[in-house]
Amino acid sequence: MARIDAATAEDLISTAAELAEAARNATLLHFRTDALAADSKETHRFDPVTVADRLSEERMRAILARRRPQDGILGEEFGAVQGTSGLTWVLDPIDGTRGYLSGTPTWGVLISVRDAEGVVYGLIDQPYIRERFEGGLGRALVTGPSGERVLRCRGPRALSDAILFSTFPEVGTPAEGAAFRNVAARARLVRYGMDCYGYALVAAGQIDLVIEAGLQAYDVQAPIAVIEAAGGIVTDWQGGPCLEGGRVLAAANAEIHAEALRWLNG
Structure with a gap:
């Protein structure tokens, strides 16, 4: 498909923000609570999944069903759904479930949208520390407790x-x-x-x-x-x-x- 037009870009950015807010609320419901428990997705090693992982992805999928039903979805917990638009949302409802279980603050939520050529836009959201990093569709920003600033990688060094x-x-x-x-x-x-x-x-x-x-x-x-x-x-x-x-x-x-x-x- 053609790369993203301005109206679609605006809708994708606002949809991603709504997904991130929903995932932030869902994950914080269970973070550092006594009742939090985990199942393991594998038998030979501990690969945890929690009620928060599932709830986070369920809430994001519900938003996409309402706002972008024509798009595909690939999520860690509930697999793939094919779309008709040529766009696919790729969701990791908690990246760093081991850290989440341990109470560390640097786990996050990963949200991106891609077309046939590659990723067009992505968010790395840190619910507990309330930082959100976004890139693509003309944006490279971090917002959080210190305000908003442009993202720029380091220059060359050995x-x-x-x-x-x-x-x-x-x-x-x-x-x-x-x-x-x-x-x-x-x-x-x-x-x-x-x-x-x-x-x-x-x-x-x-x-x-x-x-x-x-x-x-x-x-x-x-x-x-x-x-x-x-x-x-x-x-x-x-x-x-x-x-x-x-x-x-x-x-x-x-x-x-x-x-x-x-x-x-x-």
Whole structure:
């Protein structure tokens, strides 16, 4: 389909904001409550899902059924629905459920919309700390307790001066972990456990790199939109597209991206 016209863009942006508000309210109903419990989606490892994950996605889907019934949906908890418009909403109702269960504040909600060519707009919303990062359709903004400001990634610097984030120290398979450590050993500072907030910090100009593996489409599409709108780059570990997830390298600029790629594949 053709890229988005002005009227459609305005509607997509306002719809995404309504989705984010609904997800924010749904997730905060259960956050840091004594009654919160989790089931595991897998038997060989703890992959938690909570009533808040399901409620958040249910409320977002209800809004889309009312406002954008012609669009498709891909959500983490309730799968895919085909649309007729050529647009698909990609929803992660809580990115960082382990952190959510633990009471940490940096879990988030990921909302994006894509067409046949790629992601056109995305939000990284942080309900508890009330920051919202948005990118695409001419926007690259963060709003929160400190007001509103334009998102802009950091400028070039050597890997030896860079800050690198990843969610898990293991970073996928043993081979993937070894490749990650090849980069991490050369970075100035390495931090773990921020989930989607790490990608937001790339867009905000605070850090240089996020490197992860084993991701899904709903984990990456909103971060791609936000980081690219802020001037950064998001690819797989070979420098190709990563719209469907897998191995992801998010970088603040082309220079640090190229250096990280060399060591990932070295």
